Amino acid sequence: MAGVAISRLKITSQAAAVITSDFTPPSRDLRPRVKIKISVAANQKLRYGPTVTLVSSSLHGGEAGSGRGKCKAEHIEFEKLPEPLHDGVVSNGPVSLPRPLSSTSFSKSASDGSRLRVAYQGVSGAYSELAAAVAFPNCEAVPCEQFDTAFEAVERWLVDCAVLPIENSLGGSIHRNYDLLLRHRLHIVGEVKLAIRHCLLANNGIKLEDLKRVLSHPQALAQCEHTLSKLGLVREAVSDTAGAAKFVAEHKLKDTGAVASAAAARIYGLNILAEDIQDDSDNVTRFLMLAREPIIPGTDKPFKTSIVFSLEEGPGALFKALAVFALRNINLTKIESRPLRNSSNGSTKCFDYLFYLDFEASMADLNAQNALGHLEEFATMLRVLGSYPVDGSMI
Numbered sequence: 001m002a003g004v005a006i007s008r009l010k011i012t013s014q015a016a017a018v019i020t021s022d023f024t025p026p027s028r029d030l031r032p033r034v035k036i037k038i039s040v041a042a043n044q045k046l047r048y049g050p051t052v053t054l055v056s057s058s059l060h061g062g063e064a065g066s067g068r069g070k071c072k073a074e075h076i077e078f079e080k081l082p083e084p085l086h087d088g089v090v091s092n093g094p095v096s097l098p099r100p101l102s103s104t105s106f107s108k109s110a111s112d113g114s115r116l117r118v119a120y121q122g123v124s125g126a127y128s129e130l131a132a133a134v135a136f137p138n139c140e141a142v143p144c145e146q147f148d149t150a151f152e153a154v155e156r157w158l159v160d161c162a163v164l165p166i167e168n169s170l171g172g173s174i175h176r177n178y179d180l181l182l183r184h185r186l187h188i189v190g191e192v193k194l195a196i197r198h199c200l201l202a203n204n205g206i207k208l209e210d211l212k213r214v215l216s217h218p219q220a221l222a223q224c225e226h227t228l229s230k231l232g233l234v235r236e237a238v239s240d241t242a243g244a245a246k247f248v249a250e251h252k253l254k255d256t257g258a259v260a261s262a263a264a265a266r267i268y269g270l271n272i273l274a275e276d277i278q279d280d281s282d283n284v285t286r287f288l289m290l291a292r293e294p295i296i297p298g299t300d301k302p303f304k305t306s307i308v309f310s311l312e313e314g315p316g317a318l319f320k321a322l323a324v325f326a327l328r329n330i331n332l333t334k335i336e337s338r339p340l341r342n343s344s345n346g347s348t349k350c351f352d353y354l355f356y357l358d359f360e361a362s363m364a365d366l367n368a369q370n371a372l373g374h375l376e377e378f379a380t381m382l383r384v385l386g387s388y389p390v391d392g393s394m395i
Helices: 103-109 127-135 147-155 175-183 218-223 225-231 241-250 262-268 317-326 366-376
Strands: 004-011 016-023 034-041 073-078 117-121 140-144 161-168 187-195 199-202 213-216 234-237 256-260 271-275 284-291 303-311 332-339 353-359 379-389
Touching (some): 117 127, 127 140, 127 161, 127 187, 127 241, 127 284, 147 175, 147 284, 161 175, 199 241, 213 218, 218 234, 241 262, 303 317, 317 353, 366 379
Parallel strands (some): 117 140, 213 234, 213 256
Antiparallel strands (some): 004 016, 161 284, 199 271, 303 353
């Protein structure tokens, strides 16, 4: 197994052996040492090939699996040793991936998504899962109950990266994820734009006139508002679209439908009563691909850069900030303001704001570097969230 050295083997009883190994990831910058204890039946033969991977249970308590070889891991225990993340931050959380993703291996694997573990919010059949499959074909999609969980899964090395929604062409921005981008130290390494096609789902044998209410995510309900109003259905919000479909199927509801994807209908055995029920056919959600380490920006293809900054209050402050891009002919594609919480200077003043900005330029471009250097002269805080290739599939 690459990067792992078996340091000692001791028999604790006639029934089992305990193998303790030290793991050091290949990255030169991040070198957490993780001790892995594996209880193995004594009568099992161990054969470690060069690609053996031992993986613990998923976020939702899935069974632990083992890589190639004859051993059966009955129990895997990861000791909570400190693990460096970013800017000297140390995490004491559990680690379940013995092969963490470095910037080099990420760039190498991103093209085919070879069994990368990718976190998304929701359950199987969610649009985020579809976006993860587009971003990383053949990846292992890992469902998370909340957006926070997906961020933490990447930081704790439970998964390699995450794919999460950030804005929709009809419903607007996903404010929660903007706040989480600031709270966590992950990097945007790519984007995916996915056309959203909502379907009205119900259990088999249920007709449209039988329905009295419909369940779905608030954004999905808003995107189908006119259609659902015409049908006279009471709208009830739940955490995600696929979760609504799963709930309707598991409880065999006869008067309740769900707004979700056609994939969710197949997974949970529901009937599609109506397709493309969104009010506008131009319904696209933009997803961000997040990883622990940034990618190296280039100039060989169109790039986008995302930043967040804050300013001192005063006349023309935002105008001056935006002017640094206009003076250099850099196009802005997105600006979003969010309340500034827990400011570093201890100020409790209300209505201070952070500004999230996307612009069309690579950080490898000297023009973009000069623009941020200029902005840094009067910004009270400036952070680059990522510089990454533009998804031109919808252009």
